[in-house]
Amino acid sequence: MMPNYLGLVSGVISLVLWSQGVTSHVVLCNTLTANQSMYCSCDLDGVDEARRISCFVINPLKPDDEVWKGFARQSELTSLTITSQPASSSLEFVPTEAFLRTPRLQELNIKQCSISELPTNSFVHLEHLSRIALENDEIRNLRKHAVSHLPRLTSLVISDNLIEALRAEALFDLPRLTFLVLDRNNISWIDDNFFLHLSNLMELELWNNKIQHITPYTFNGLKSLRRLDLYKNRLIKLDNYVFSGAPRLHELDLKENRISEIAPNAFHGLFSLTSLHLNRNRLRMLPAHVFRGTPNVMMLELSNNRLESIQRNVIEDLSRATDDHFIMYFRNNQLKCDCRLNWVEEYASLAKYLIFKKELHQMQCTQENIRVTKRVLDINFDDFRCLETSTSSSVTFKASVQRANAIEIHLYKRTEDGENSLFEATVSTSSENLKNVSNMQPHVNSHRPLELVPSIERNENSAWCVFPVFHRTIFTSIALVFQKIMI
Numbered sequence: 001m002m003p004n005y006l007g008l009v010s011g012v013i014s015l016v017l018w019s020q021g022v023t024s025h026v027v028l029c030n031t032l033t034a035n036q037s038m039y040c041s042c043d044l045d046g047v048d049e050a051r052r053i054s055c056f057v058i059n060p061l062k063p064d065d066e067v068w069k070g071f072a073r074q075s076e077l078t079s080l081t082i083t084s085q086p087a088s089s090s091l092e093f094v095p096t097e098a099f100l101r102t103p104r105l106q107e108l109n110i111k112q113c114s115i116s117e118l119p120t121n122s123f124v125h126l127e128h129l130s131r132i133a134l135e136n137d138e139i140r141n142l143r144k145h146a147v148s149h150l151p152r153l154t155s156l157v158i159s160d161n162l163i164e165a166l167r168a169e170a171l172f173d174l175p176r177l178t179f180l181v182l183d184r185n186n187i188s189w190i191d192d193n194f195f196l197h198l199s200n201l202m203e204l205e206l207w208n209n210k211i212q213h214i215t216p217y218t219f220n221g222l223k224s225l226r227r228l229d230l231y232k233n234r235l236i237k238l239d240n241y242v243f244s245g246a247p248r249l250h251e252l253d254l255k256e257n258r259i260s261e262i263a264p265n266a267f268h269g270l271f272s273l274t275s276l277h278l279n280r281n282r283l284r285m286l287p288a289h290v291f292r293g294t295p296n297v298m299m300l301e302l303s304n305n306r307l308e309s310i311q312r313n314v315i316e317d318l319s320r321a322t323d324d325h326f327i328m329y330f331r332n333n334q335l336k337c338d339c340r341l342n343w344v345e346e347y348a349s350l351a352k353y354l355i356f357k358k359e360l361h362q363m364q365c366t367q368e369n370i371r372v373t374k375r376v377l378d379i380n381f382d383d384f385r386c387l388e389t390s391t392s393s394s395v396t397f398k399a400s401v402q403r404a405n406a407i408e409i410h411l412y413k414r415t416e417d418g419e420n421s422l423f424e425a426t427v428s429t430s431s432e433n434l435k436n437v438s439n440m441q442p443h444v445n446s447h448r449p450l451e452l453v454p455s456i457e458r459n460e461n462s463a464w465c466v467f468p469v470f471h472r473t474i475f476t477s478i479a480l481v482f483q484k485i486m487i
C-alpha cells in the first residue's frame with residue numbers, strides 16, 4: 001500500500017507543479033547539462049534547500065528559458081548572484097519573474113550583464129530584499145519606479161553603468177534605504193527632488209560622473225545623509241543653499257570638479273560638517289564667510305586650486321581651527337603676498353595640530369611685483385600698508401606714496417543678502433575702472449609726489465561698486481594699495 005500512496009502523492013505534486021507551468025525536471029544546482037545557458041552553484045543541492053546560489057551565464061538567456069523555472073524549487077533562497085562574461089550580451093533583462101519564486105531573497109547581485117534598462121517594478125514583491133548590487137551591467141535607463149516598493153531595502157548599488165540622467169521617482173517607496181551608490185555612471189542630469197523620499201539615506205556616492213549642475217532642490221529630502229561623494233564630476237559653480245537639503249552632512253567630497261565659483265551661502269546650514277574636500281578645482285577666491293555655516297569642519301582641503309588668497313574670515317569662521325586635530329590644506333594655489341594673509345602668523349602659533357602647524361609654516365605666496373615666492377611667515381606685513389576701514393560710506397586712501405606711477409587697489413566688499421547674512425567679494429580693479437584714481441596718477445616722468453588718492457566715487461553700474469557695503473563696522477581689511485615705485 002505504502003509505495004502506491006507515495007506514487008499518488010508525488011503524482012499530485014507533479015500535477016500541481018505542472019499546472020503552475022513549472023517543469024520539475026529543471027535542476028538548477030550544481031549541474032551542467034548540454035545546451036544549458038546558465039550554470040549555478042548552490043550551497044545545498046536539495047529541493048527547497050539552497051540558501052545561497054551563484055550563477056554564471058554561459059549562453060544568451062531569454063525570459064522564457066527553462067532555467068528560470070529551476071528557481072521554483074529554491075523558495076528558501078536568500079542570496080543570489082548572477083554573473084556573465086563581460087560584454088557577451090548574455091543576460092539583457094532583470095529576471096523579475098524568476099524572483100516571484102524566491103520570495104525570501106535578501107541579497108541580489110547581477111554583474112557584467114547587458115541590461116540596458118531597469119523597467120518599472122523590477123524587483124517588486126521581494127519583501128525581504130535588503131541589498132541589491134547591479135555592477136557593470138550597461139544600464140542606461142531607470143524607468144519610473146524602477147526600484148520601488150521594497151520595504152527592507154537598505155543598500156542599492158548601481159555602479160559602473162551608463163546611466164545619464166536621474167529622473168524623478170525612478171527610486172520609489174524605499175523607506176529603509178541607507179546606502180545608495182551610483183558611482184562610475186555617465187550621470188549629467190539629476191531631476192530636482194530625485195532623492196526626496198530617501199529620508200533615511202546616510203551615504204550617497206555619485207563620484208566619477210558628469211554632473212555639472214546642482215540646485216537647492218537636488219538633494220532635497222536627504223534628512224539623514226552623512227556622506228555625499230561628488231568626487232570627479234563636472235561641477236562649475238555652487239549656488240547658495242545647494243546642500244541645505246542634507247543638513248546632517250558630515251563629509252562632503254567635491255574634489256576634482258571644475259568649480260570656479262562658490263556662492264557665499266553654498267554651505268549654509270551644514271552645522272555637522274566635519275570634512276570638506278574642495279581640492280583640485282578651479283577656485284580663484286573664496287567669498288567672505290563662506291564657511292560661516294560650517295563651523296565644525298575639522299578637515300578642509302583647498303589644495304590644487306587657483307586661490308589668490310585665503311582671507312582671515314575663512315579661518316575665523318572655522319571655530320575648530322585651534323582644536324587638536326584640525327587640518328587645512330592649501331598647497332598648490334596662487335597665493336599672493338598681501339594683507340589678506342596677515343592671519344597666518346597668528347594661527348601658526350595658535351595651531352595645536354602639528355601637521356597643521358607645519359602647513360602654515362610652509363605656506364608660500366608670490367610677491368607679484370617682483371615675482372618672488374616667499375614663505376608667508378617671512379613677510380613683513382608693514383611693507384604692505386594694510387589699510388583698516390572706517391565706518392564711513394566712502395574710503396579715502398591717504399596714501400603717502402612718493403612718486404608712484406601706478407596704483408592698484410583691491411577692494412574686499414561686504415554686503416548683505418536677503419537673509420541678512422554678510423558676505424564679501426573680492427574686486428580687483430582694472431585701470432579703466434579706476435578712473436578717479438588713475439586720473440590722479442602722476443605721469444611716468446613726473447617727480448611730483450602723489451599726496452592724496454581721492455575717494456572712490458560710487459557708481460551704480462560699475463562692477464566694483466563698493467559703497468553700499470562699507471557701512472558696516474565689523475570687518476577688517478578692505479583695501480590694499482600696492483605701489484610700484486618709480487626708479
Ligand SMILES: *[C@@H]1O[C@H](CO)[C@@H](O)[C@H](O)[C@H]1NC(C)=O
Pocket residue numbers: 035
Ligand atoms: C540548443 O539550443 C539551441 C538554441 O538555444 C536550440 O536551437 C537547440 O534546439 C538546442 N538543442 C537541444 C539539444 O536542446
Ligand SMILES: *[C@@H]1O[C@H](CO)[C@@H](O)[C@H](O)[C@H]1NC(C)=O
Pocket residue numbers: 162164186188
Ligand atoms: C555619456 O553621455 C553623453 C551625453 O551626456 C553621451 O554623448 C555619451 O555617448 C555617453 N557615454 C557613453 C559611454 O555612453
Ligand SMILES: *[C@@H]1O[C@H](CO)[C@@H](O)[C@H](O)[C@H]1NC(C)=O
Pocket residue numbers: 435436439454455457
Ligand atoms: C570721479 O569720477 C566721477 C565720474 O567719472 C566724477 O563725477 C567725479 O568728479 C570724479 N571725482 C574726482 C575726485 O575726480
